[in-house]
């Protein structure tokens with residue numbers, strides 16, 4: 347996670363979230379209990395340096411010293427601001443809602459992304475997720491915004507498992523972060539890591555006026571334990587003003603009756619407690635969104651034009667869009683990121699750890715079982731039947747050994763016979779070579795002797811003829 351300033355108890359430096367190591371253990375068995383920030387920090391290890399346990403700090407309070415002169419501590423917030431501004435911020439928003447409820451239009455209005463989205467049809471056989479990332483910059487502050495939207499949510503006949511791909515996505519991002527923290531994955535080291543944990547989930551409710559549908563209850567139940575769920579009533583311009591309040595009350599009753607966890611804007615920071623408490627009372631927000639601008643008087647405003655008038659998105663009399671933007675972006679974005687880390691991610695890590703412990707126990711049990719079978723065979727060997735079996739086995743073993751020796755002996759004999767045959771053949775071969783050589787020598791000698799014999803006869807034959815040069819006369 348990008349460095350953050352905690353907003354609840356005054357400005358506080360919070361290091362990069364990678365400081366949390368695998369041994370972090372926080373009691374999050376009930377998600378009602380948000381662990382106290384100091385408790386969380388006291389259970390974390392910072393590399394090899396372990397922070398003091400909370401009890402020790404209570405016993406020995408830290409001494410407060412007034413510095414006699416200027417040492418430069420006052421510039422720490424400035425340094426921190428510079429660092430976080432340079433690195434930029436990350437915010438990941440998940441939009442869950444049925445097809446065509448206005449998810450893309452609302453995100454476009456909230457962040458002015460100007461994204462060209464195409465409407466989806468209702469034919470999707472399964473729920474999928476679409477991710478879009480934007481680099482936003484306002485007054486030199488950079489925000490890497492990732493918007494994840496559901497595709498085909500609520501479009502199947504059987505919607506029982508509609509929430510599963512969403513939960514799998516959230517868990518996958520937690521898992522990736524845990525792997526990065528533990529050093530299993532080293533993307534951060536090469537600057538390629540992006541913290542994609544879901545910081546807020548806008549859950550789009552159909553403007554039926556009848557309360558929550560069963561798909562909403564099933565999905566919000568699971569999502570509430572995984573991320574900060576903010577339910578919103580989509581297309582609120584389709585509900586009359588009087589009916590809207592009644593609809594909100596019904597939704598709140600359903601949330602309570604089904605024990606759904608929805609995000610409450612924090613009221614423990616004095617600077618925002620008032621506004622957050624007031625806005626909490628307006629939940630679930632009734633939203634009207636539009637990508638079009640209409641003229642109202644001499645102003646151009648985002649809104650929807652109808653034959654009977656214009657609904658303005660930024661008019662608080664018309665809808666809660668301004669309240670949502672105020673709460674989500676201007677006031678509580680940092681708290682959403684922190685809650686994700688300290689509550690939901692910690693819970694994920696706790697469950698991951700429990701799973702690991704269970705796996706280790708299972709492996710140990712399996713190991714014990716194999717040891718048990720060894721032990722029970724040893725005790726069987728002591729019985730009469732066991733002894734009979736053992737003597738039979740040893741007899742068979744002896745017979746096998748004798749047979750093995752016999753085979754080895756025969757093999758050695760065979761090898762010896764082969765060797766003798768090879769020797770004999772090689773002797774015969776060399777004898778034959780010798781005889782051939784003798785034959786050739788004799789043949790040559792004979793040929794030479796014949797030539798010598800024929801030579802005088804030839805010469806005599808030649809001397810019988812008269813000389814051609816006249817000497818003979």
Ligand SMILES: Nc1nc2c(ncn2[C@@H]2O[C@H](COP(=O)(O)OP(=O)(O)OP(=O)(O)O)[C@@H](O)[C@H]2O)c(=O)[nH]1
Nearest residue numbers: 445446447448449450451465466581582633634635
């Ligand atoms: N009446 C009314 N219509 C809206 C509102 N918000 C969006 N729409 C319209 O609803 C239609 C669908 O809007 P989208 O933003 O594409 O909805 P979506 O949920 O992203 O749709 P998919 O991505 O296809 O699931 C568009 O015609 C919008 O103009 C609203 O608040 N009121």
Ligand SMILES: [Mg+2]
Nearest residue numbers: 449450463495
């Ligand atoms: Mg869309």
